[in-house]
Amino acid sequence: xxxxxxxxxxxxxxDYDDKFGSAEQQETIEKLTQSDYKWGFTxxxxxxxxxxxxxxxxxxxxxxxxxxxxxxLEWRLKAFRYWQKMQEPxxxxxxxxxxxxxxxxxxxxxxxxxxxxxxxxxxxxxxxTFEKLGIPLDEQKRLAGVAVDAVMxxxxxxxxxxxxxxxxxxxxxxxxxAVQNHPDLIEKYLGSVVPYTDNFxxxxxxxxxxxxxxxxxxxxxxxxxxxSTYFRINAANTGQFERTLIVAExxxxxxxxxxxxxxxxxxxxLHAAVVEIVAHKDAEVKYSTVQxxxxxxxxxxxxxxxxxxxxxxxxxxxxxxSWTQVETGSAITWKYPSVILKGDNSIGEFYSxxxxxxxxxxxxxxxxxxxxxxTRSTIISKGxxxxxxxxxxxxxxxxxxxADNARNFSQCDSLLIGDKCGAHTFPYLEISNTTAKVEHxxxxxxxxxDQIFYLNQRGIDTEDAIGMIVNGYCKEVFMExxxxxxxxxxxxxxxxxxxxxx
Amino acid sequence: MDSEKKDIRExxxxxxxxFENTLNGGASLPFHAVRKKAIARFAELGFPSxxxxxxxxxxxxxxxxxxxxxxxxxxxxxAESLAPFLFKGLDxxxxxxxxxxxxxxxxxxxxxxDGIILDTLENAxxxxxxxxxxxLGKTVSYEDETFSALNTAFARTGVFLxxxxxxxxxxxxxxxxxxxxxxxxxxxxPRNLFLFGDNSQARLVEGHYNLDGxxxxxxxxxxxxxxxxxxxxxxxxxxxxxxxFHFATTQVEQATGSNYTSVAIxxxxxxxxxxxxxxLAEERCEAHLIGFYFGSGRQLxxxxxxxxxxxPNCESNELYKGILxxxxxxxxxxxxxxxxxxxxxxxxxxxxxxxxxxxxxxxSKPQLEIFADDVKCSxxxxxxxxxxxxxxxxxxxxxxxxxxxxxxxxxxxxxxFNYIKIDAVRERxxxxxxERFNNKA
Numbered sequence: 010x011x012x013x014x015x016x017x018x019x020x021x022x023x024d025y026d027d028k029f030g031s032a033e034q035q036e037t038i039e040k041l042t043q044s045d046y047k048w049g050f051t052x053x054x055x056x057x058x059x060x061x062x063x064x065x066x067x068x069x070x071x072x073x074x075x076x077x078x079x080x081x082l083e084w085r086l087k088a089f090r091y092w093q094k095m096q097e098p099x100x101x102x103x104x105x106x107x108x109x110x111x112x113x114x115x116x117x118x119x120x121x122x123x124x125x126x127x128x129x130x131x132x133x134x135x136x137x138t139f140e141k142l143g144i145p146l147d148e149q150k151r152l153a154g155v156a157v158d159a160v161m162x163x164x165x166x167x168x169x170x171x172x173x174x175x176x177x178x179x180x181x182x183x184x185x186x187a188v189q190n191h192p193d194l195i196e197k198y199l200g201s202v203v204p205y206t207d208n209f210x211x212x213x214x215x216x217x218x219x220x221x222x223x224x225x226x227x228x229x230x231x232x233x234x235x236x237s238t239y240f241r242i243n244a245a246n247t248g249q250f251e252r253t254l255i256v257a258e259x260x261x262x263x264x265x266x267x268x269x270x271x272x273x274x275x276x277x278x279l280h281a282a283v284v285e286i287v288a289h290k291d292a293e294v295k296y297s298t299v300q301x302x303x304x305x306x307x308x309x310x311x312x313x314x315x316x317x318x319x320x321x322x323x324x325x326x327x328x329x330x331s332w333t334q335v336e337t338g339s340a341i342t343w344k345y346p347s348v349i350l351k352g353d354n355s356i357g358e359f360y361s362x363x364x365x366x367x368x369x370x371x372x373x374x375x376x377x378x379x380x381x382x383x384t385r386s387t388i389i390s391k392g393x394x395x396x397x398x399x400x401x402x403x404x405x406x407x408x409x410x411x412a413d414n415a416r417n418f419s420q421c422d423s424l425l426i427g428d429k430c431g432a433h434t435f436p437y438l439e440i441s442n443t444t445a446k447v448e449h450x451x452x453x454x455x456x457x458x459d460q461i462f463y464l465n466q467r468g469i470d471t472e473d474a475i476g477m478i479v480n481g482y483c484k485e486v487f488m489e490x491x492x493x494x495x496x497x498x499x500x501x502x503x504x505x506x507x508x509x510x511x
Numbered sequence: 512m513d514s515e516k517k518d519i520r521e522x523x524x525x526x527x528x529x530f531e532n533t534l535n536g537g538a539s540l541p542f543h544a545v546r547k548k549a550i551a552r553f554a555e556l557g558f559p560s561x562x563x564x565x566x567x568x569x570x571x572x573x574x575x576x577x578x579x580x581x582x583x584x585x586x587x588x589x590a591e592s593l594a595p596f597l598f599k600g601l602d603x604x605x606x607x608x609x610x611x612x613x614x615x616x617x618x619x620x621x622x623x624x625d626g627i628i629l630d631t632l633e634n635a636x637x638x639x640x641x642x643x644x645x646x647l648g649k650t651v652s653y654e655d656e657t658f659s660a661l662n663t664a665f666a667r668t669g670v671f672l673x674x675x676x677x678x679x680x681x682x683x684x685x686x687x688x689x690x691x692x693x694x695x696x697x698x699x700x701p702r703n704l705f706l707f708g709d710n711s712q713a714r715l716v717e718g719h720y721n722l723d724g725x726x727x728x729x730x731x732x733x734x735x736x737x738x739x740x741x742x743x744x745x746x747x748x749x750x751x752x753x754x755x756f757h758f759a760t761t762q763v764e765q766a767t768g769s770n771y772t773s774v775a776i777x778x779x780x781x782x783x784x785x786x787x788x789x790x791l792a793e794e795r796c797e798a799h800l801i802g803f804y805f806g807s808g809r810q811l812x813x814x815x816x817x818x819x820x821x822x823p824n825c826e827s828n829e830l831y832k833g834i835l836x837x838x839x840x841x842x843x844x845x846x847x848x849x850x851x852x853x854x855x856x857x858x859x860x861x862x863x864x865x866x867x868x869x870x871x872x873x874x875s876k877p878q879l880e881i882f883a884d885d886v887k888c889s890x891x892x893x894x895x896x897x898x899x900x901x902x903x904x905x906x907x908x909x910x911x912x913x914x915x916x917x918x919x920x921x922x923x924x925x926x927x928f929n930y931i932k933i934d935a936v937r938e939r940x941x942x943x944x945x946e947r948f949n950n951k952a
Contacts, residue, residue, distance in 0.1 A: 438873070
């Protein structure tokens, strides 16, 4: 794992160039950025870094470093060999320069992180953003990389949480730990929902994945708290090829949160994560994401490519999987959290808010594959395009021949702010059963001048007015988010829209 | 598979060489140079595979199993045999094509208002060379697409209609295509050119029928230019044999304030692909694209439409409905494009399908691509079964199950038929569809 992927990182100057720019602030940032270099590479390259490039040796190196069992190495190699035969797909509605997969490090020892002594040293812009988001001070410190003393709040919280989880028999740990401690579960479920043959980026991830999260809820257990990667301390260095696996046994329930509203900066441009969810009989998994990777500057330079494969399977009857996502970051977002509704009476849900500004591009949506009888799915997608961005919804609803009485309802709304952006809707409906009822609706609109006028009249300035209107528009999705997440997401949306007016 | 594709591609290239020899004087006209370029382009393009997004759901493999011969001469058919295809009480000028070849004997055209040019394309190449050369291929390029290239290469004739500014065509124009294969698998490539002057009005009825149930490959291209303020209604009825391959590309260009309505009915064919593209090139245009299809057996009916809002203040309205039975496969791919600055666009799109059998299948892909913010666009797609409650209502009133089903299906289809303003055509079509429903019920 490399710290280049460090999710908790000192902010970089370029992060906020476009939003804050007084000479004095720039200077502060300049200092910070420069001082960052002092802490650069100090580790022994010979032993800790895999050579640049991707080949079987790299994979053996990663696997050996992580002391992985034989089956996992074999699986990685199979994935790699398969990947070599594949071609990078170019069908989505996004543009980016070609990626050189050989010009990257796939394993590097953690780089010492620059630690700041107090909040005063933190980039004032970042602090301002934190305040706007309403993030508590301790959390701010952690996110900003400020050294925290022994009573670091989240550590103690996490320890308490771990005890509580263990009491219920819930396994929640990093993927590497799970490989060491629960190899049987990993062997059973890894790749069972997203096989390495699935797509180009899933194959790449399978070959070189660095770390990620593993979560197992035993039979009949209702997880007493929201599980968040935030509380799993060692989740900090999950890296660019993250792998998440969630298994809910019969009758289990879990609500899982990924990501963070705080802005994240990463030197790796390409992020190809894989998330797999398995829901057994009567189980329910709720997966919420807030994604706010660095979107590039206002001219579209830099920014993360977020190419993610997320899929859940309702394996047996009455299972339910629900995806909620708020996507505001990344230069390019390309992901389709999907549900395979295999068990009878199973339910799939997808709630999404995707916001693009400046030169961001998003091609996101879902796939609902109805295989079992009486399966139901709901899709609510809200796209917001501003600046010169392109925002696409792409979704598939497939009702197979034996999926009697399948029901689907899809609603895909697009909101355009400004006349230089684009909103696109590409639904695919593939229906092979007479009893299926599938409905798709899509609308495109803009924020009405009368709405803004109404709010202006009441003393609310235009920027806030737009924030309010957009939040109202996204309400259906935010209602699905856990409470504290929802509050932050609302603020996040307002921040992401800054500068898009006028 | 690949070798098959290659072989059949070569087959059409060879067929082209033979076809050239049958053109007589036609080969010396300027258009022949275009044909040659088109066949060369076809050789480069080859047939599309399902990996091509535009052909994702439509596999053309069955087409490649046949070696279709370009038609040189049409068989003689008796005037009486056309009776089933003539709409009773329809007062229209009629052009009849048999296997894609114009039949003067079967056609009947009255005295048209002054200035109207109505001829076959073959004649127009010489009689109106300048107009034709300028307009033909202007909107449908053989460069881009296989079937357009193939049509251009084998285009021999079709309809050429030019209506001058301000002229109203009182009687509808009925273009009747009938096929009679006599066991010969033929290729016809009708090429039509319609030019409607400013403020002109016209109604077109196109019919595609088959007399003997044989296998044929009709690959047509129609270019329509609708002048400023012109009003055009275009009804297309396709009821070819269950063995027929039917490919049709229609490209419509609309000028300021024009109004174009297309009603497309597909009942026949084994593999049907319609590409209907409307380009709203100037402001205040209105386009209505309406369609109905009924598939049974192993039919595949694919409707691709594209409405391109290139400028502000236009309106489009699209409604396609389909009923699929047996192992039939329906495809609907409707795209609405709103270009940058095409503000105040209103675009509505609806696609509805009913499946009658668990082996039937529908792939629906309604798309919106929007680059302007002050627009009202929406699309909807529904797939479902006939409403149980309506069925119960009818059954409770003593209507038999089969008949009740037929009534509900007709009611579903009638939303479409009501767009046909010519009574004789609409009534005959309803009869025809009810007949089909009853046969299948």
